[in-house]
Amino acid sequence: MAEDQPAGAPRTLPIQSATFTAEVNAEIRRAAATGIYDIRGGGAKRRVPHFDDLLFLGASVSRYPLEGYRERCDTNVILGTRHAKRPIEIDIPITIAGMSFGALSAQAKEALGRGASAAGTSTTTGDGGMTPEERGQSTKLVYQYLPSRYGMNPEDLRKADAIEVVVGQGAKPGGGGMLLGQKISPRVAEMRDLPEGIDQRSACRHPDWTGPDDLEIKILELREITGWEKPIYVKIGGARPYFDTTLAVKAGADVVVLDGMQGGTAATQDVFIEHVGQPTLACIPEAVRALQDMGLHREVQLIVSGGIRSGADVAKAIALGADAASIGTAAMVAIGDNDPKWEAEYRRMGTTAGAYDDWHEGRDPAGISTQDPDLAARLDPVEAGRRLRNYLKVMTLEAQTLARACGKSHVRNLEPEDLCALTMEAAAMARVPLAGTDWWPGKRGQDF
Amino acid sequence: MQTFDLESMGLRDLNAALQGQGPDTNETSREVVNPRGSHALAVGLDAPLDVTVHGSTGYYCAGMNSRATIRITGSAGPGVAENMMSGTVIVEGDASQYAGATGHGGLLVIRGNASSRCGISMKGIDIVVGGDVGHMSAFMAQKGNLVICGDAGDALGDSIYEARLFLRGRAKGLGADCVEKEMRPEHLELLAGLLDRAGMNARPEDFRRYGSARGLYHFDIDNAY
Ligand SMILES: Cc1cc2nc3c(=O)[nH]c(=O)nc-3n(C[C@H](O)[C@H](O)[C@H](O)COP(=O)(O)O)c2cc1C
Numbered sequence: 001m002a003e004d005q006p007a008g009a010p011r012t013l014p015i016q017s018a019t020f021t022a023e024v025n026a027e028i029r030r031a032a033a034t035g036i037y038d039i040r041g042g043g044a045k046r047r048v049p050h051f052d053d054l055l056f057l058g059a060s061v062s063r064y065p066l067e068g069y070r071e072r073c074d075t076n077v078i079l080g081t082r083h084a085k086r087p088i089e090i091d092i093p094i095t096i097a098g099m100s101f102g103a104l105s106a107q108a109k110e111a112l113g114r115g116a117s118a119a120g121t122s123t124t125t126g127d128g129g130m131t132p133e134e135r136g137q138s139t140k141l142v143y144q145y146l147p148s149r150y151g152m153n154p155e156d157l158r159k160a161d162a163i164e165v166v167v168g169q170g171a172k173p174g175g176g177g178m179l180l181g182q183k184i185s186p187r188v189a190e191m192r193d194l195p196e197g198i199d200q201r202s203a204c205r206h207p208d209w210t211g212p213d214d215l216e217i218k219i220l221e222l223r224e225i226t227g228w229e230k231p232i233y234v235k236i237g238g239a240r241p242y243f244d245t246t247l248a249v250k251a252g253a254d255v256v257v258l259d260g261m262q263g264g265t266a267a268t269q270d271v272f273i274e275h276v277g278q279p280t281l282a283c284i285p286e287a288v289r290a291l292q293d294m295g296l297h298r299e300v301q302l303i304v305s306g307g308i309r310s311g312a313d314v315a316k317a318i319a320l321g322a323d324a325a326s327i328g329t330a331a332m333v334a335i336g337d338n339d340p341k342w343e344a345e346y347r348r349m350g351t352t353a354g355a356y357d358d359w360h361e362g363r364d365p366a367g368i369s370t371q372d373p374d375l376a377a378r379l380d381p382v383e384a385g386r387r388l389r390n391y392l393k394v395m396t397l398e399a400q401t402l403a404r405a406c407g408k409s410h411v412r413n414l415e416p417e418d419l420c421a422l423t424m425e426a427a428a429m430a431r432v433p434l435a436g437t438d439w440w441p442g443k444r445g446q447d448f
Numbered sequence: 449m450q451t452f453d454l455e456s457m458g459l460r461d462l463n464a465a466l467q468g469q470g471p472d473t474n475e476t477s478r479e480v481v482n483p484r485g486s487h488a489l490a491v492g493l494d495a496p497l498d499v500t501v502h503g504s505t506g507y508y509c510a511g512m513n514s515r516a517t518i519r520i521t522g523s524a525g526p527g528v529a530e531n532m533m534s535g536t537v538i539v540e541g542d543a544s545q546y547a548g549a550t551g552h553g554g555l556l557v558i559r560g561n562a563s564s565r566c567g568i569s570m571k572g573i574d575i576v577v578g579g580d581v582g583h584m585s586a587f588m589a590q591k592g593n594l595v596i597c598g599d600a601g602d603a604l605g606d607s608i609y610e611a612r613l614f615l616r617g618r619a620k621g622l623g624a625d626c627v628e629k630e631m632r633p634e635h636l637e638l639l640a641g642l643l644d645r646a647g648m649n650a651r652p653e654d655f656r657r658y659g660s661a662r663g664l665y666h667f668d669i670d671n672a673y
Contacts, residue, residue: 036667149550149569152531154492154512181666193552193571193590195610198665203588207568208527208546214507217487221508224463225492 038270039178041359041369043171043262043307043329048279051313053426054419055435059407066404073400074410077324079301080162080231080254087231088140088161091120092396093411094314097305097328098144098164100126102179102188103266105376106133108368111335113137114381115388124164127177127202129191130156142233145222148177148202150192154225163222164233170263170306172272173237177202179267182362185371212247219252233257238283238306245290249300257326258287260306264329267360280306282429288321297321311398319414320430334391335384336366455482469495485525490518510537513554529556532573548575551592557646564601567594570611576646586613595642597650605658613658614639616650627661
């Protein structure tokens, strides 16, 4: 073209495609060169409607606020009141989500236990079993019951404070686990009964039950093994939250853990993370509606996760009907993941602080998503635990601040009426009015 | 011998009674009558008891058993002896799906046939089946031994890791990455011991051995479907 143009004629600027972006093209080239899909850690990176699209209204003449620091605003949550002889009580409405030893180093697991315990809340095992480090440092430990059943044994089951039957995860509803060979260290291999160094696949379905009727019997078995003492949670990915919540409750769950699509994972196909599941915001009202339809809202507790970052997110999740929120990625960041202080090392791996997500490769400079003894030794579990405690404390203070502003003496009393939405999408998903209106798309009795 | 009648006592009381037995009890025999296909019978035991269940059981009988010997005179429902750690479970009749699923140790003997997914995700348990097993048996089997005196259904040993499979009859088909392997003297010896412990009358020489080709141990484009 250029040669045909008269000298000095104006030229079009090079235009990059909005469809074939630099990232898209780089991925096409990577796929063409390697023949394998991209595997990574973390949650969805695309923007989806989220808690940022909601605001609290605050108090005024029609509602009066509570005095900060002076008037009480409680934050405790009791989980497992439906059937368990020993429900667990946490001091703050935030729990640490299940992350496996294998995905994370033993030091990182210990730090999570320390931080959670100091903040008066629970932490959770993961795909790979319970380590003595985390049991020892966690005053309240939830033991996950996963399809792989790696390391599952009745002794640890009895040591747990609650049992979480994992049906799915928000990052990959319908997907199984992955742990690549670099992270199958001798200790991880032994705990999982696997050969060292292999790329491990874990199943996407449980080996000994298939539908909700079977799940009911499975829960009965777990209760019989543990003397009906422990709360039984059922964790679901944000796929069909109304039906999945209904079926989990019908099967006997004391607590439903609902993980939206932004939820993190240790390692999964990027296509799964970005293209399967519904945003957390869209999942909560559906799960709450299911609980209300059964007359069990607040009797079966709802824990929500997937992209929770702050006390504001926690307060909004609770206002929509959750009893507590759970964090994975944010807890990792609090203890040191993706810290700019390791920038030189991130650069050497072709990435940058904040974007590092090749957790499956086990080369985490922060010593968190690794099994390399030298890297893992960089994380001081005591210091990291302190940082997590501080962060949990700040989140709790933030949630209390917002609850007091709405006139609530317990964060649990926050309600949808305290919220408005900034976008039509968020209004439709959260079923709260678009700011400045009394309307949301789909509101009953009103036409669009 | 202590007898528990499920017609007059509830499941919770029965399991609590069986679980409550200290390991140093001298009188170790128990029998359960009228099981009527109940689910989660005799689960989570953790003492060297000798329990006989007279009749047939529902789901997950003897689940997570440690150290106890549990004998079922009838047939067993899905997931018998799931996640067993140690001890022995004997089913005189047939077993439904997922028998011995994820078992970490101990011996499961099924005198009749076992349905699909027998030994799924097994992690160290030994399973001896007198008759046939259904499809997808030993799926993702990690460790331990599965002995099948009859035939196997389709996709035997699919995605298997390091478990060993011994088959006297024929498999309708082998699963992904499962191959026949040489039967060496140490395997014949191992098999003879298993057959002996299970009280099965069969000659080790009549079996073939199957295991992992280890081709799926590393992600590779050419392994994908
Ligand atoms: C490193 C890592 C490992 C995880 N491992 C597990 C696991 O073993 N089992 C599980 O149910 N969820 C696992 N998850 C998901 C978390 O439990 C949780 O659902 C998710 O992190 C919540 O979303 P968030 O990361 O946005 O807070 C993992 C998440 C991360 C980041």
